[in-house]
Amino acid sequence: MNKSVEPALGSNADEALIPKAPYLSQEFLQLEKTRLWSKVWLMACRESDVAQPGNYVVFNVADESIVVMRDVADGVLRAFFNICQHRGRRLLSGQGSVNKLVCKYHGWRWNTDGTNDEIIDQADWGGTLSKDDVALKPLKLDTWGGWVFVHMDADHPQSLQDWLAPVVHAFRNYRFEEFSPVWMRSVTLPCNWKVALDVFIEGYHAQTAHRQFNPVSGDNRWTAVAHGVHSMFHSRVIPVLGDPSPNIKALQGLPEDESLFLDAKDRAQKIHTYFMLLNRDTGALFTERKVRAMARLANELPTDASYMDTLLAMDRLHREEGKKDGLNWDQFTLEDVGAVGLDWNIFPNIAFLPQEDGALVYRARPNGNDPDSCVFDIYSLERFAPGKAPKPQVEVIRDWRDTSWPRVFVQDFENLNEIQQGMKSQAFTVGRANPIAELTNINLHYHVRRYVLGGEN
Incomplete structure (x- = not known):
């Protein structure tokens, strides 16, 4: 692939x-x-969204609802189909933090590791239904670059790194x-x-x-x-x-x-204006730090600088502004x-x-x-x-x-x-x-x- x-x-x-x-x-x-x-591997959320035990994010795609959550017991990050194994109700929505997953339909309850914690009136099944039967269905999960990825086939052989x-x-x-x-x-x-x-x-x-x-x-x-x-x-x-x-x-x-x-009046000033416009019109990607660096370019670059010197100065000044911010x-x-x-x-x-x-x-x-x-x-x-x-x-x-x-x-x-x-x-x-x-x-x-x-x- x-x-x-x-x-x-x-x-x-x-x-x-x-x-x-x-x-x-x-x-x-x-x-x-x-x-x-x-x-395929699907990007579900940022790791920072589920940084603390009990944190969860629900990720929906087409008909499927997936919950990514950090176990309150061992801190392990896991993903499950966000579906009650009793009658199919979705368990969670949005994002937040829980100690248990509780179905609002009949009250069945799961731990954050996916194991079942409570089947209401379990004895009514006459011993034919165990908690193991209704554990939440897991997905394959891995991370890269601060992102959490999931795969619906828990046994899929290809790793995220290979993908x-x-x-x-x-x-x-x-x-x-x-x-x-x-x-x-x-x-x-x-x-x-x-x-x-x-x-x-x-x-x-x-x-x-x-x-x-x-x-x-x-x-x-x-x-x-x-x-x-x-x-x-x-x-x-x-x-x-x-x-x-x-x-x-x-x-x-x-x-x-x-x-x-x-x-x-000159190329450096035009470049500064260009990045101010990019920052204004995207509200992202082109940071205020970059704009500050390009303001310095307009003030410090010699008017006869070659274009290659201009590019190198843009990179140097941007890095310098980053270091001022501790980066x-x-x-x-x-x-x-x-x-x-x-x-x-x-x-x-x-x-x-x-x-x-x-x-x-x-x-x-x-x-x-x-x-x-x-x-x-x-x-x-x-x-x-x-x-x-x-x-x-x-x-x-x-x-x-x-x-x-x-x-x-x-x-x-x-x-x-x-x-x-x-x-x-x-x-x-x-x-x-x-x-x-x-x-x-x-x-x-x-x-x-x-x-x-x-x-x-």
Whole structure:
């Protein structure tokens, strides 16, 4: 499964065609339940969410409900199907802390290690029902980078490390476990889970949807690399920040944002303005620390500095600002920056966007039996010195329009329902992915179809 696919994936015209049925079909959604979600490692939560004995998080995907919890007796992290073994009621919801799992239907009770603690009127079964018969059903569990992953098949032979092998290698010096959530939002979106994920695993849309950055984003075109079921993308060339996008004549920025860049007198000032705008419009990923470093760049960099000297100064000043805050990521070299790239799709439903001291992580999943709806989770993470991480803000939002969002999210969300509904037209027969910039999407859909239609196990 982790052997890299042939470099030719996507160059074949047929492979770059993405059928619409997997986005729209109720039958395909049902097959995903048995042939996809139950056959892969799934990211459930952060380890910090279940740091103390009794802490639990409920993770739902399609029809399945899973509880990850830390045992109050031995502190071991475990995962179970969140289902009462008496009549099938779900036991817990959301996240919190418990000493016992108690079914609110008939009062049966379980310990946090999954063993049954109480069967009400057990004698009524005449000795035919034991507590061992109704222990909670376990899942396979492992951790990486501060994340908790689960697999529905407790006897599945492939380890998480093997499943994530190319990701683990690329992020080997990143130390994801040192990051802490700043905010997390779980929002219901009016589209299939694959429509939502598609947006966040490619950068091809950015120059159109987020065109406010085009005046100084440089050559913001992308290329992608497939690593088996996983994939990533990075800049096609070194983008010369401060220069306009080569497509800016076709994709003009918004007037108010263009004026911001017009006030910048040289490249360093334009770069500073660029990162201020990124920080403002994402509310994540590009930290205030990075903005402070770019303010220093604008004040300290010689006006005749070469672009390579500019890039090195950007990295040095950012690290210096980190050390002022008690942080040190010197183990994360410039070579590592290139290896992690700009965005990873961890198959099937995760997008990782890494920066040196900030990260955005997206998770898409079906919303029950509705192919036109999904639950979309967004984690904003940041490096903090020990003891300095804030308590994360956690929100569950039924409709993205019900609350305010940083501008980049609004620009993306506005497209989603239009995509989902547009694909239903008889005039649309198949998606035609960019074989270079959208290879991440091609790879995702190729392997989803392989699992679902090929009966992968």
